Amino acid sequence: MMMAFLVLHEATAIWDVRYASGRREVSPSEQHIHSVLEMLPLTGLLLVIALHWPAFAALFGYGTSDFSFSPKQSPLPLTYIVTMLALTALLEVLPYLEELIRGLRYRGPRMKQ
Structure with missing residues (x-):
């Protein structure tokens, strides 16, 4: 995959x-x-x-x-999971959302012309 x-x-x-x-x-x-x-x-x-x-x-x-698919022998600590999800949101999701918003704002006025 x-x-x-x-x-x-x-x-x-x-x-x-x-x-x-x-x-x-x-x-x-x-x-x-x-x-x-x-x-x-x-x-x-x-x-x-x-x-x-x-x-x-x-x-x-x-x-x-x-x-x-099978569960891990020793699961990941909850603090690790929360930290990784927070970093992913901060460093990956938010920059992409910001770029999407900028793109939509840029496109908005040009579409009306």
Whole structure:
């Protein structure tokens, strides 16, 4: 599933830059930031593959692995879960919402003309 979403993410990134560059100037720094952000999902996928190599190899018929869902032997501490959810909201969700709001505000007046 991560590999499929990585491909979808890359396709969306290409479409996004193509769409934006046809409507405004896309600066080199913005392109660089975008390319760094494109690498984050790939890095995450590679880390998961490195940590779970037998399961990854089993996807292609090399060995066997248990893909069933089961609870962890020792669950994550509640403080860890709350901290990660708060950081995700602060550093991921809020910046995307802010950009969406800016985009909708920018688009609003232009649509009326």
